[in-house]
Structures are given as structure tokens and as C-alpha cells.
Amino acid sequence: MGTAAPSTRKIVIEPVTRVEGHGKVTILLDEERKVKQARLHIVEFRGFERFIQGRPFWEVPVLVQRLCGICPVSHHLAAAKAMDRIVGGETLTPTAEKVRRLMHYGQMLQSHALHFFHLVSPDLLFGFDADPAIRNVIGVAKKHPDLAVQGVLLRKYGQEIIKATAGKKIHGTGAIPGGVNKNLSVAERDGFLKDIEQILTWSRGALAIAKDYTATHLTELKDFGSFDSNHVSLVRSDGAMDLYHGNLRAIDAAGRKIFDQVDYQRYLDYIAEEVKPWSYMKFPFIKSLGPEQGWYRVGPLARVNACDFIDTPEAEAARKEFMALTGGKPNNITMAYHWARMIELLHAAEKIRLLLHDPDLQGTDLVVKGRRREEAVGLIEAPRGTLFHHYQVDRNDQVVRCNLIVSTTNNNTPMNRAVEGVARDYLSGTEITEGLLNRIEVAIRAYDPCLSCATHAMGQMPLTVEILDCDGRLVDRKDRGDPGDGR
Amino acid sequence: MADSVLLIGYGNPGRCDDGLGPALAEAVERLHLPGVTVEADYQLTVEDAAAAAHRYVVFADASVGGGEPFFFRAVHPAGGTSFSTHSVEPEAVLALARDLFQADTRGYALGIRGYRFHEFGETLSDEARGNLAAALRFIVPVLTERTFDSAAGTAEGIHSPAQVRTHP
Numbered sequence: 180m181g182t183a184a185p186s187t188r189k190i191v192i193e194p195v196t197r198v199e200g201h202g203k204v205t206i207l208l209d210e211e212r213k214v215k216q217a218r219l220h221i222v223e224f225r226g227f228e229r230f231i232q233g234r235p236f237w238e239v240p241v242l243v244q245r246l247c248g249i250c251p252v253s254h255h256l257a258a259a260k261a262m263d264r265i266v267g268g269e270t271l272t273p274t275a276e277k278v279r280r281l282m283h284y285g286q287m288l289q290s291h292a293l294h295f296f297h298l299v300s301p302d303l304l305f306g307f308d309a310d311p312a313i314r315n316v317i318g319v320a321k322k323h324p325d326l327a328v329q330g331v332l333l334r335k336y337g338q339e340i341i342k343a344t345a346g347k348k349i350h351g352t353g354a355i356p357g358g359v360n361k362n363l364s365v366a367e368r369d370g371f372l373k374d375i376e377q378i379l380t381w382s383r384g385a386l387a388i389a390k391d392y393t394a395t396h397l398t399e400l401k402d403f404g405s406f407d408s409n410h411v412s413l414v415r416s417d418g419a420m421d422l423y424h425g426n427l428r429a430i431d432a433a434g435r436k437i438f439d440q441v442d443y444q445r446y447l448d449y450i451a452e453e454v455k456p457w458s459y460m461k462f463p464f465i466k467s468l469g470p471e472q473g474w475y476r477v478g479p480l481a482r483v484n485a486c487d488f489i490d491t492p493e494a495e496a497a498r499k500e501f502m503a504l505t506g507g508k509p510n511n512i513t514m515a516y517h518w519a520r521m522i523e524l525l526h527a528a529e530k531i532r533l534l535l536h537d538p539d540l541q542g543t544d545l546v547v548k549g550r551r552r553e554e555a556v557g558l559i560e561a562p563r564g565t566l567f568h569h570y571q572v573d574r575n576d577q578v579v580r581c582n583l584i585v586s587t588t589n590n591n592t593p594m595n596r597a598v599e600g601v602a603r604d605y606l607s608g609t610e611i612t613e614g615l616l617n618r619i620e621v622a623i624r625a626y627d628p629c630l631s632c633a634t635h636a637m638g639q640m641p642l643t644v645e646i647l648d649c650d651g652r653l654v655d656r657k658d659r660g661d662p663g664d665g666r
Numbered sequence: 667m668a669d670s671v672l673l674i675g676y677g678n679p680g681r682c683d684d685g686l687g688p689a690l691a692e693a694v695e696r697l698h699l700p701g702v703t704v705e706a707d708y709q710l711t712v713e714d715a716a717a718a719a720h721r722y723v724v725f726a727d728a729s730v731g732g733g734e735p736f737f738f739r740a741v742h743p744a745g746g747t748s749f750s751t752h753s754v755e756p757e758a759v760l761a762l763a764r765d766l767f768q769a770d771t772r773g774y775a776l777g778i779r780g781y782r783f784h785e786f787g788e789t790l791s792d793e794a795r796g797n798l799a800a801a802l803r804f805i806v807p808v809l810t811e812r813t814f815d816s817a818a819g820t821a822e823g824i825h826s827p828a829q830v831r832t833h834p
Contacts, residue, residue: 245680
């Protein structure tokens with residue numbers, strides 16, 4: 180928790196609920212009890228890079244799934260893309276690339292659906308100030324059962340695609356260095372085709388909810404935890420949104436390109452990470468702008484802002500509508516993440532339909548190999564944003580170095596800014612009201628952060644709120660909803 | 667199905683004893699028990715409401731501070747304040763199954779005591795391995811004979827190995 184400086188007061192909120200893993204918010208007050216700074220602390224397990232060292236490279240796409248119980252597929256694919264280059268097989272066969280893309284769009288669909296229906300819809304449907312006892316997925320299930328069913332079944336559909344392409348949930352092995360270990364059978368394809376039109380219908384409905392909510396509440400949302408920022412994402416060589424593969428593009432808050440079509444093997448020439456003494460998580464920034472000006476956002480908002488177009492018709496129409504809200508300039512409204520996320524949900528559903536009609540998915544040419552390399556980077560646009568995997572492998576096939584920049588780390592500075600903005604607007608005195616707490620959570624949730632903690636065992640994840648005075652003494656504490664109840 | 671069973675073992679095998687749930691699932695799956703479907707996952711999530719298709723569901727997980735070597739008890743649908751993450755609790759899975767799919771699935775939690783969670787590693791601690799073996803010895807006849815309620819007892823509580831053996 181640290182010691183408060185004599186001239187400041189500290190309010191600590193931990194852990195942040197309904198985000199992945201444990202987080203803690205500290206609000207630093209000045210002598211006049213106004214917000215001086217807000218910090219989102221990520222209690223991140225470190226040491227994964229060391230865990231990987233010494234392991235044979237072909238094990239890595241499976242091992243990295245242990246990083247996260249919510250987005251294992253993203254780590255699986257990012258690592259596999261790096262290992263493709265290690266074995267000289269970065270140009271995959273059509274079947275291998277399309278099976279992987281199907282896996283990835285399935286992941287995008289299920290992750291975005293889970294986040295929107297399970298985590299966000301309670302806020303939107305019941306309001307930020309609604310009783311937490313009903314402002315959750317069970318509350319949605321009772322009051323809007325049709326919507327809740329759609330969320331569950333969208334998620335299930337995506338998970339079943341992952342199972343068909345990656346294998347078991349715990350031990351996904353579908354992507355291997357240079358390709359995949361299986362294609363999609365005709366029976367599997369037909370099973371997914373049977374439901375895809377329903378999936379599209381539900382995706383359109385979710386997009387409509389997110390869009391209408393943003394439009395209806397624009398006055399209150401436009402300043403809610405919002406700020407101008409740079410945006411980073413992969414784009415295809417023609418500027419299209421591409422969630423699986425492409426080159427790096429960075430734009431500023433006005434849409435001007437900072438860099439474009441950068442081969443991500445050279446990401447270290449463009450991106451650096453700053454360390455701050457109060458956080459375990461690093462703060463990435465664009466090198467040419469420096470840490471003060473070069474921080475950026477990733478994820479759905481950044482991707483929709485950064486791309487020139489989306490190559491599926493319904494998502495492209497939705498993108499145009501989204502961009503029209505800000506006159507074609509990047510949208511910097513934090514809460515617009517939800518609208519952008521649902522554009523991607525629809526895009527993923529459209530892509531899945533296209534792929535299911537592609538006979539290459541039933542091809543049998545699954546793996547390629549070429550000139551062996553000892554260093555490689557794998558990048559993917561994970562549901563939460565750009566995910567970097569960087570490996571060095573020695574001649575004995577063992578990993579000797581590993582560096583990961585996960586999506587949530589890329590959004591570290593923006594999340595801190597969002598929390599600080601909300602705290603400035605909604606904190607009064609030293610009391611953590613439900614309203615403030617809810618709004619801090621809402622602002623953080625917009626980023627759909629994954630705080631890199633896949634340990635979840637029974638008895639964890641209570642919410643504790645503490646207020647400390649300027650000498651670090653506890654003056655108030657709130658606990659709510661300990662699901663462990665003594666287990 | 668009238669008496670079909672779903673066993674979900676969940677946890678992260680890359681976090682030492684957090685892998686107790688999946689380890690139990692793997693062990694049960696190898697037995698091919700009739701009418702018992704086995705799943706393993708990192709966490710419970712909303713789509714696990716598909717448990718609604720089964721009469722009984724057993725949620726097997728590592729336990730941080732529960733009794734040794736494990737506990738087994740009935741769980742009931744509940745929502746209310748949920749402060750979990752993207753994952754949901756067994757009670758919420760049952761509530762979703764009930765509210766969304768009108769299911770009367772009966773749920774039970776098997777919490778196997780673990781000790782090492784805060785580091786990376788793919789092996790269970792020796793103590794956790796012993797608890798896993800005890801839990802497996804306990805749960806297999808329960809799954810086979812569908813004696814969930816008698817095994818859980820009339821009151822929620824912790825079962826010591828001796829207590830467990832008193833139940834069929």
C-alpha cells in the first residue's frame with residue numbers, strides 16, 4: 180500500500196471488481212481534499228518469462244495459455260505466429276491460416292459477447308447507480324432474459340469454434356509452429372453453419388444496443404473518463420482492419436499518422452516501455468514521442484479509429500456511422516469502446532460466416548517449414564488490444580528469452596487517466612460512495628482489462644475499500660460481496 | 667437426461683495447486699463413468715449455464731482455505747452481488763441455468779484444498795496431490811451411484827476422510 184506523503188491523503192479501492200485479476204485504485208488527495216492523482220495498481224504475477232525459459236519452443240504455444248484463463252487463444256496464436264518464424268514457416272498454407280483465423284474470430288466473438296452481455300450490459304441497462312445486487316448478469320437474466328440468453332449462446336458459439344479448431348479448453352494445441360494440427364471437418368462446418376445466421380442477428384442486436392446507448396447518453400458520456408490520445412493497432416497492407424495479421428499503425432488524436440505499415444518484427448524501434456516505482460505493470464509509449472506524449476490506446480476503439488475501412492459490409496457500415504459521430508476524426512470517448520467492440524463483434528460474425536463457406540478449411544496441407552531462425556516476434560490483435568510476443572530460441576531449440584507486452588499493459592496509461600478523470604469529477608470529501616466506486620469500475624471496464632491473473636480458486640476476489648488518512652491510518656473500510664464466504 | 671451428471675474441473679494448471687480442478691477432471695475422464703460428462707476449463711463462465719442439460723453438476727475446484735483434504739457440499743442457485751471477474755461462481759451458473767433455461771439442475775461443490783497458488787509451475791504440491799487422491803476416492807462412487815445428497819450430508823460442512831468414509 181505504501182506510505183502516503185505527508186501532504187496527501189490516500190483512498191484505496193481494491194480489488195477492482197468485474198475485471199480480470201486483482202487491481203487496486205489509489206486516489207491521492209491534496210491538502211484541500213481535491214484529487215491530486217489516481218493510480219490503478221495492477222497486482223500482476225511476474226516471472227512468466229522465466230517460466231518459459233529453457234522450454235522447447237514447440238511447447239510455447241501451449242504453455243502461454245496458462246497466462247490467462249480468459250484469453251488463452253490470443254496467447255496461443257501470438258506465440259504460434261512467433262514460432263512460425265522460428266521454423267521459417269511464417270507463410271502458412273491457406274488451410275492453416277484460415278483455420279487459425281476462424282479460431283481467432285471465434286475468440287473475438289466469445290470474448291466481446293462475454294464482456295458486453297455479462298460485464299457491461301448491467302451498467303447500461305440498470306444505470307451506474309443501480310443496486311449492485313441487481314446490477315449484474317443475474318439481474319440481467321431476471322429482467323432481460325432474452326438478452327441474457329443471447330449473451331450465453333453467443334459466448335458458447337465462439338467457445339465451440341475454439342474447441343473445434345484449437346482442441347480442449349485447457350490444452351489447446353490447434354496452432355503449431357508453421358501451421359495447424361487439424362482442419363475443420365465437414366460435419367463441424369455444417370454444425371456451425373446451422374446457427375451462424377442467428378449469431379449474426381444477435382450480433383446486430385448487440386451493436387444496436389451499444390450504439391443507441393452511446394447516442395442517447397452522449398452528453399454525459401463524452402467527458403466520462405475521456406481524453407485525447409494516440410491509437411495503435413495492426414492494419415492490413417491496404418489499411419483494412421485485420422485482427423489476425425498486418426503491420427503496425429499509430430495515429431494521434433486528430434488522426435494523423437505517427438507511423439504506418441511498420442513490420443512488427445521491428446516493434447522495438449517504435450515502442451518502448453517505461454517503469455514507474457508504484458506499479459508492477461510497465462507503461463508502453465511511442466519512442467518518437469517519448470513517455471509523456473507517446474502513450475496510446477489499443478483495443479476496439481483504437482482499431483476502429485486507426486483502420487481505413489473494414490472489409491465486411493455490415494461492420495463497415497457501422498464503422499462509418501461510428502466515425503460520423505466525430506466528423507471522421509478519431510473518437511476519443513472512453514465509453515465509445517463499447518460501441519466499437521460491438522462493431523468488431525459483428526465483424527467477427529461476418530468473418531466466421533465467410534470462412535465457413537470457404538472450402539480451404541477442409542484442406543489437408545497443414546504445415547510449412549523453411550529457414551530456421553533464432554529470434555521472432557508474434558503479434559495479434561487480441562480482444563483487448565495489440566498483444567506482443569517476442570522470443571529468442573537457441574540452437575538446442577530452447578527458449579532463452581521471452582518478452583511479452585499484453586493488451587492491458589498497452590492500455591495502462593489510458594486506464595490511469597480514465598480513473599483520474601472520474602475521480603476528479605465524482606469524489607467529494609474522503610468518502611467512497613457507491614456512485615464513485617461504480618463509476619471508477621465503469622471507466623476501467625470500458626477497456627475490458629485483463630489483469631493477468633488466471634488464479635481464481637475458491638475463496639478469492641472479495642471487494643475491499645479502504646480510506647487512509649494522510650498518515651496512512653485506516654479511517655474507513657468497506658467489504659462487499661466476498662464470494663468465498665469462508666471456503 | 668434423467669440422471670446425467672456433468673463434472674466441471676476448473677483452474678489454471680500453470681499456477682501449481684490451482685490446477686487441482688482440471689487434474690481431478692482428467693482423472694475422472696479416464697474412468698469413462700457411464701452418464702458422466704467431464705469438462706475442464708480455466709474458469710467457470712456464463713456458458714456453463716449449459717449445465718442445465720444435466721440433472722446433476724459437480725464443480726471441482728481448488729480451495730484456498732477450506733478444510734483438508736477437501737469439502738463437498740450442495741450449492742444452490744444464487745446471484746445477488748457478484749464480485750467475481752469474467753468468471754462466475756457455481757451458484758451463479760445454477761441461477762443462470764434456472765433463470766435462462768428453466769432447469770432444475772442440482773449442484774455440488776468439491777473444493778480440494780491447495781497450498782501453492784502464487785507462482786508459475788505445472789506441478790501440484792505434494793500435499794495437494796494427496797488431497798486430490800482423497801477427493802478422487804471420494805467422488806468416484808458418488809458419481810457412479812448418484813449419491814450426491816447423502817454424500818454432502820444434511821448440513822454444509824467439511825468432510826474429513828473419516829467422515830467421507832461414513833457416507834456411501
